[in-house]
Amino acid sequence: MIEMSTFIAKKIIEKADRSTEEGQKKYRAYFVKTGLYKKWKEEVDTILRAESYEDVIVEA
Incomplete structure (x- = not known):
């Protein structure tokens, strides 16, 4: 079973691959x-x- 943190990161990376x-x-x-x-x-x-993918990490 995939861990939640891995799942979330994967979803963010999928979007980041677009832009x-x-x-x-x-x-x-x-x-x-x-x-x-x-x-x-x-x-x-x-x-x-x-x-x-550190560019997608934002605070606001």
Whole structure:
């Protein structure tokens, strides 16, 4: 079974492959506009950095 942090990162990366802006929008949907997924944020950020998608990590 896939871990939630891996699932979220995969969804963000899928959008980021289209454009950085789409990836940022998806990132915001998970971590900026809601606190529902905050317990996975640190792991997702680590995955995104490891996969060279740090440009999609936004704070606002």
